Amino acid sequence: MTASSPFWRAGFRPFFTTGALYALTVLSLWILILAGVIDYETHIVPSLIHGHEMIYGFGVAAIAGFILTAMPNWTNTEPLSGKPLIALFGLWLFGRLSLWAGTFLPYSLLATVDLLFLPVLSIYTARILIRTGNKRNLMLPGIFIILAIFNLCFYLAETGIAPHSSRVILEAAISLLLLLITIIGGRIVPAFTRNALAAKGLKVDIGAPGKLSILCILGTAVMMAGDLLIADNWPEPFAYFCALLAGLHLARLYFWKGWMTFSDPLLWAMHAAYLWIPIGLILKAYGFVTYGYFWEGALHALTAGAIGTMILVVTIRAGLGHTGSILRTNPYLTAALWIITFSAIFRVLQSFIENDFSEQLLYLSSAFWVLAFGLYLVNFLPLMTRPRLDGKPG
Secondary structure: OOOHHHOOOHHHHHHHHHHHHHHHHHHHHHOOOOOOOOOOOOOOOOEEEEEEEEHHHHHHHHHHHHHHHHHHHHHOOOOOOHHHHHHHHHHHOOOOOOHHOHHEEEEEEEHHHHHHHHHHHHHHHHHHHHHOOOOOHHHHHHHEEEEEHHHHHHHHHHHHOOOOOOOHHHHHHHHHHHHHHHHHHHHHHHHHHHHHHOOOOOOOOOOOHHHHHHHHHHHHHEEEHHHHHHOOOOOOHHHHHHHHHHHHHHHHOOOOHHHHOOOHHHHHHHHHHHHHHHHHHEEEEEEEEOOOOOOOHHHHHHHHHHHHHHHHHHHHHHHHHHHHOOOOOOOHHHHHHHHHHHHHHHHHHHHOOOOOOOHHHHHHHHHHHHHHHHHHHHHHHHOOOOOOOOEEEE
């Protein structure tokens, strides 16, 4: 595609599309490796590549697409487009290719290529926000830098330099993504719910007390630090903290009145995604008390459940709005939201099962994940490659 193609007119187009494609590709590759179908030499064990790429490939692509699309609305500036967008996207893409290049690339070059994207994204967003005086969102470039530092530590850990294991660093990165959901989701979920109910003539008080929201944000940030500094040495006190934080998130969600949104998949899926946070934190507490580490049932409740579901529903909503489409799901998109919900449920249940059915449930969960993002692509690929339906720029 040329730089003037509609595909390069706004950040959500390449990043949402390729992020969804990457989400189903990475999981498919991981399952094929796990099943012994694919075997290749690599600097990093495949299980860690899987975890890393779900965060720094799929997750970061969704974050970049969202921020690059929302920021022009926050700052009244032109969106990044054309050749500059292609260049930024290229940094993300080359990072992904380097991770899957196996031993064809030297480890130092692999790491260097992958470490470029987040600092560049942070500098770009910081410049726009500072220039326009948008102080409210200045924490976002800071979060990108912290995520980049975690990425650096991941590569250093693989060489034995960092004080933590690469798995622990990825766990802290997961908590950082949960912090983003806590902050941004705390804005958009109650706002979209309030607006939708008001459009139906229902005047309902939607919104958690400010102090409760602050506690959720601060608590999630503390948990991220605890993943690095507390969890290994004091698993039980950390478990109690996670359980308390789960209660705070659940209370916050209660004030958003998600039970009034069942008729709208674009709303109930957001509430369902946030519900996975307290579920995952309870399971995290259970894992630290029972096993002494971040148990995989909790890990996938927070990743496949909270992060995966929130990314899918936000990319659907933003994709519809910014392509000029009607803000309403169709059978493909509604099915995708149900399917990813069941994918997360099956993956968490699989963690409790130790018989032969466990492997089958893992494959079923993976197939549902691939199907959910496949349905997203079937619906959005034509929209992403043509001008907005309403004739507006973007």
